[in-house]
Amino acid sequence: MPFKIFDLGVINFQKAEQFQKEVFKAVKNNFLKSALILCQHYPVITLGRQAKKLNIKASGEELKKRGIPLYGIERGGDVTYHGPGQLMVYPILNLTYLRRDIPLFLRMLEELAMQVLSDFGIFSQRRPGLTGVWVGEEKIASIGIAIRNWITYYGLAVNIKKDDLPNFSLIRPCGMDIKMTSLESMLDKNVNIEDVKTILLQEFKDSYEIVYS
Amino acid sequence: MTKVVLPELGEGIDKATVSYWYFQGGEKVNEKDDLVELTTDKATFNLPSPSSGILSEIFFQAGDTVNVGEVLAVIEEAQ
Numbered sequence: 230m231p232f233k234i235f236d237l238g239v240i241n242f243q244k245a246e247q248f249q250k251e252v253f254k255a256v257k258n259n260f261l262k263s264a265l266i267l268c269q270h271y272p273v274i275t276l277g278r279q280a281k282k283l284n285i286k287a288s289g290e291e292l293k294k295r296g297i298p299l300y301g302i303e304r305g306g307d308v309t310y311h312g313p314g315q316l317m318v319y320p321i322l323n324l325t326y327l328r329r330d331i332p333l334f335l336r337m338l339e340e341l342a343m344q345v346l347s348d349f350g351i352f353s354q355r356r357p358g359l360t361g362v363w364v365g366e367e368k369i370a371s372i373g374i375a376i377r378n379w380i381t382y383y384g385l386a387v388n389i390k391k392d393d394l395p396n397f398s399l400i401r402p403c404g405m406d407i408k409m410t411s412l413e414s415m416l417d418k419n420v421n422i423e424d425v426k427t428i429l430l431q432e433f434k435d436s437y438e439i440v441y442s
Numbered sequence: 443m444t445k446v447v448l449p450e451l452g453e454g455i456d457k458a459t460v461s462y463w464y465f466q467g468g469e470k471v472n473e474k475d476d477l478v479e480l481t482t483d484k485a486t487f488n489l490p491s492p493s494s495g496i497l498s499e500i501f502f503q504a505g506d507t508v509n510v511g512e513v514l515a516v517i518e519e520a521q
Contacts, residue, residue: 303486330451330452335483
């Protein structure tokens, strides 16, 4: 198995970021060939490099009251929200082993999300010119990555639980007036996030193991 | 003299935007040091320095758009 899997459970965003950077170093220095980090975050708003502050609708005071911190980070993209119930998928991969093609990697992350959703019976799609995955008019998975020396970090966020979705109204996700949905909302039933992880790991192995083995 | 060129980034990408330089013009850089961070849709990436020397010229500043194949900067190797 060429992938080291790390399941961090529910973890503070900054701690997970630190962890990613440690794993990144291990991959860069060839101690590890590649890794996949799974986790969920406590509520947090992150600003990618293309973020505009006006895409945060809530006031600083309101965010403070709700205990939601705001971080500027190294990934691409605009503003987004993360919270428990959203499965974060951070592949630390050296694209030199795949192909040095940034859009291709974005499409592969979308494909992974679409495959997992399809295993739950949900038909999802890409949108021309946009990165991410939609079910009908609503967005279900978001992507923002960073690449250093062709090694990736950050990655994919898939909305699984529905309870935390209202927090997206604090922002304009990705700088757009889009409605977010979740796997639970689509299925109209409770989904155990552990089941999603199992399926996602299988799909990930199926897609990447051939290239990496 | 070594030119720092924006490499091929993948199918369908022909440009990127400079986010920031890790060094200023005139500073000494080592081969493989992170030189500049750039962004494309949903991704940030870096260009490492292709050689050791002085970062003598920077042609694109933060916020500028660079086309694939264009020269971003020049490194003058130490004598």
